[in-house]
Amino acid sequence: MSRDAIIDQGYEAYTDQDHETWRLLFERQAAMLPGRAAPEFVDGLDALGVDAGGIPNFERLSDRLEDATGWRIVAVQGLISDEVFFDLLSRRRFPVTNWIRKPEQLDYLQEPDCFHDCFGHVPMLFNPVFADYMAAYGRGGLKALRLGALKNLARLYWYTVEFGLIATPEGLRIYGAGIVSSKGESIFALDDPAPNRLAFDLMRIMQTDYIIDHFQQTYFVIDSYDQLFEATRPDFSPYYDELKGKPAISPDTVLETDRRV
Ligand code: PHE
Ligand code: FE
Numbered sequence: 237m238s239r240d241a242i243i244d245q246g247y248e249a250y251t252d253q254d255h256e257t258w259r260l261l262f263e264r265q266a267a268m269l270p271g272r273a274a275p276e277f278v279d280g281l282d283a284l285g286v287d288a289g290g291i292p293n294f295e296r297l298s299d300r301l302e303d304a305t306g307w308r309i310v311a312v313q314g315l316i317s318d319e320v321f322f323d324l325l326s327r328r329r330f331p332v333t334n335w336i337r338k339p340e341q342l343d344y345l346q347e348p349d350c351f352h353d354c355f356g357h358v359p360m361l362f363n364p365v366f367a368d369y370m371a372a373y374g375r376g377g378l379k380a381l382r383l384g385a386l387k388n389l390a391r392l393y394w395y396t397v398e399f400g401l402i403a404t405p406e407g408l409r410i411y412g413a414g415i416v417s418s419k420g421e422s423i424f425a426l427d428d429p430a431p432n433r434l435a436f437d438l439m440r441i442m443q444t445d446y447i448i449d450h451f452q453q454t455y456f457v458i459d460s461y462d463q464l465f466e467a468t469r470p471d472f473s474p475y476y477d478e479l480k481g482k483p484a485i486s487p488d489t490v491l492e493t494d495r496r497v
Contacts, residue, residue: 241320245294245311245334254336255290261342261351264419272422274402274411276366276461280359291336292354301358305367309358314347318381325374330361343419356413357397365461369468370397376472385476388442395441396464401425401433401457403497408433408457424451432488433457435495438467439475444485453488457497 269278283300284292298308310324311334324331332353337345345352360366373393380389398414408426415421425431432454434440441456458464485491 241312241316241324241331242310243313243334247291247293250291250336253339257336257339257342258291258351259289261417262355265355265417265422268419268422269416271406272410272426273416274404274409276363277359277409277411277416280362281355283362284355284359291350294332297354297358301361304362305364307361307367307370309354318377318386322374322377322381325370326378327374328367328371330357330370332358352413352417356417359416360397360411360413363461365465369461369465372465372468373397376468380472380476383473383476385472385479388476388479389472391442391444391446392438392468394446395444395454395456396436396458399425399446399452399455401455401497402461403457403459408497421451425455431455432490432494433497434490435497436463436467437494439479440485440491440494442475442479443482444489445487447487454490 266281269281273281283304284297294309294311301307301309305328307328307330309330309332312331313335314333316324316331321331330353333348333350336350361370373389377386377389380386397412399412400410401415402409402411410416410422410425415425428451431452434454434456436456436458444454447453490496
C-alpha cells in the first residue's frame with residue numbers, strides 16, 4: 237500500500253540554491269536551539285549535524301538512524317494518505333518530503349518540506365523511547381481509522397509530535413517538530429506570555445481543536461518521554477467511546493481542571 241507513495245529522493249536534482257537554503261535554515265535554527273530545544277533533540281541533531289553543509293542524503297542518514305533505533309526515512313512527494321502514513325510509521329519508516337522551500341519562503345510555508353520533515357522530525361527519532369512512541373502511534377493510527385476516531389488521535393500528534401514542550405530541571409524546552417523547525421515559534425513558544433502552557437493530559441488533548449495557520453494558543457507540557465509513552469500505552473478503544481459524546485474544546489480555552497506549567 238505504501239509502495240506507490242515512496243519515491244526516489246532525487247538527490248542529484250537538488251540545485252546549489254536548494255543546498256544553500258538548507259544550510260541557511262540549519263545554521264539559523266541550530267544556533268538558536270541550545271537552551272531552547274530538549275537535550276534529546278539537540279543530541280539527535282548532532283547525529284544529523286554532519287549534513288549541515290547541505291540537504292542530507294536520506295539513504296546515508298537512514299543507515300545511521302537505523303543503527304540507533306531501527307527507523308529509516310523514505311522520500312515522498314508531499315502529503316500522503318492517512319493510511320499510508322500510519323502504515324509507514326508502524327513499520328518504522330518516516331516519510332520526508334523530498335523538495336525544499338524557495339529562498340523567499342524561509343519563514344513561512346503552508347505545507348511541510350524537507351527542512352521541516354527532516355530537521356524537525358528526524359532528530360527525535362534517534363531517541364529510543366520517542367522512536368517507540370512514534371511506531372506505536374502508527375499502529376494506533378491504523379486502529380483509529382477503523383474506529384472513526386482519527387480526529388481524536390490527530391490532536392495527540394499535533395500537541396506532542398508537532399508542538400510539544402517538555403519540562404526539564406533547567407526549565408521548559410521544545411521538542412515538537414513544528415516549533416523546532418520555525419524560527420518565530422521557537423521563541424514564541426517559550427518566551428511569549430500569550431500562549432497557555434498546560435500539563436499534558438491525554439483525554440483533554442484528544443478533545444482539543446488546533447489551529448494550523450498561526451502560532452499555537454496552547455502548548456501541552458510533558459514531564460518525560462516515558463510519561464508520554466506510558467499514557468498512550470493502553471488500548472484507546474474505550475477512550476474513543478468516551479470522547480464521542482463530548483464537544484471539542486477550542487484551542488484557547490483553559491479549563492478549571494487544567495494545570496498551568
Ligand atoms: N495505545 C494506542 C491505541 O490503542 C495507540 C497509540 C500509541 C496511540 C501511541 C498514540 C500513541 O490506540
Ligand atoms: Fe511535521
